Amino acid sequence: MMRFHRDHSLLYDGLAPCAVTGLVRPVRGEAGRERHDEVVSEFRGLFAALQERHVPFDVVPAEAITAMAGAGLDRYRLLVVPDAGPLDTDTARALDAWVAGGGRLLATGATAIGADGQVQLDCLPGERATAELAGPDALRSTFVAAGPRSEDADVPIGVRAPVVPLHGRRHEMTWRRDAEPHLAVLGRAPFGPPELAYGNAPTGEPGYAVRRTGAGVAAQIPWSVGRAYRELGVTALRDLAVGVAVDLLDGAERLSADLPEQVELTVGRSGAATVVHLLNQTGVRRAGMLAPVTVHGGVLRIRNTHRPLLVRALVAGMECRVRTEVDGTATIAVPPIRRFEVLEVWELPAQP
Incomplete structure (x- = not known):
């Protein structure tokens, strides 16, 4: 490989990235050790998901977003921000302006959720996080699915694919009025005999939501879908996350x-x-x-x-x-x- 690089030095001297998708890399050492490991797992899970589905992307350092505001960000059609947590004021302002100008944003996990639960980005469909569920006990036997298989009462209860497990952290949200909900969160199945326990029922919470603002679009997956894919290896989780990203790209790639x-x-x-x-x-x-x-x-x-x-x-x-x-x-x-x-x-x- 090094010999190839040597033999094609003219090609590599002027080589520059040109992907229209950017995956934002978390700031190193900003959170505590446990939280940092969770954020890195989310980033690596989404990195692997985009890589395996052959969606070309660049890695964008989170600390560079403010400096890239304007022409630097405008070359991207989509930015994926994985579980970044609270954002500083300048970064939030830069992302809101970029979306208003036509950018597409995918935020996962706790991205832009402040310490008080308020969502810091005006472009996102979520307005406030009302609860945080974390760990295996809180999320045991809970799923995200496409919704009920049928509205007919005579049809056995069931849900449509995809059905993916929740893992890591999930935030219950208050959504803005113009948010478009997608998929459904299924609560824990009741414990009891089969004739009384009918399986997982929708909680009324969407799996994710989309909102159009200005000339752009923002989607919010308020749970750690990248971390879930990295730690569980369920490809339906990968396909769900990449599917949302491809929908946001809307043919730009x-x-x-x-x-x-x-x-x-x-x-x-x-x-x-x-x-x-x-x-x-x-x-x-x-x-x-x-x-x-x-x-x-x-x-x-x-x-x-x-x-x-x-x-x-x-x-x-x-x-x-x-x-x-x-x-x-x-x-x-x-x-x-x-x-x-x-x-x-x-x-x-x-x-x-």
């Missing part, structure tokens, strides 16, 4: 991939070229590395491409096959990925 979850995707710009890095992590273990399994049959798609594309696979040393559909979506056949692959994508002049 042009690049998508059909690749195994073990392939990490990052995207950047070098001059006029888009540079896509594909890192094969099939050999990654908790400690150490094994030889990776070669990944075959990968596909990249770039939407809204109405000019011919030239795509070079720099590791394989070949030109990739590109097929452009009538809707402007370019489908790129990725060569076998052994350890890693780097694709250089050029838009060619339109043909007369």
Whole structure:
């Protein structure tokens, strides 16, 4: 990999990130040890979720948001803020202004909830946290689901997928009047004989809510969905969080991939070229590395491409096959990925 970097120094000298999604990294050492570990777990869970679903993103330091206000933040369509807790006044002001100007914000856990329970961001759908439920005893046998399977009284009680466990911390919220609720929190099932205990019933609380403010949109998941995914490994938790993020992006991310979850995707710009890095992590273990399994049959798609594309696979040393559909979506056949692959994508002049 270092030899590859040496041999393509011109490509890397001008390489800059260009993802339209930013994942905010928590401030180090700001909270106590236990709380800090929870926040880091939330961040790492959402990091893994976006990575495994191949949503390109940059890591944005929380302490840099104020300095990035304006042009620095405007290049992002979506910011994901994981369980950040109380925000300082300047950071809250910068995020509110960015959303009002057209940004999309996803806040999870206790993000922007002050010590008094008041929500510090005017753009968020939550107005105030009225209670905090934390730990296995408080959240045991509670879930988030899509809602009742049927309103018909003759149909057995049930809920629609997804059904995901609550884990870590959850805040009960007072929501603003214009908040749009989604999903439903299911309370603990009553203990008793089967003829009296009918399972988990909705509490009336949404799993998350969305609010439109100014030209932008903000979503709030008032529980630690990233930490739950990292510590439980339930992929439905990952898919729920990433689904909310993709809905907020609303098609702003042009690049998508059909690749195994073990392939990490990052995207950047070098001059006029888009540079896509594909890192094969099939050999990654908790400690150490094994030889990776070669990944075959990968596909990249770039939407809204109405000019011919030239795509070079720099590791394989070949030109990739590109097929452009009538809707402007370019489908790129990725060569076998052994350890890693780097694709250089050029838009060619339109043909007369």
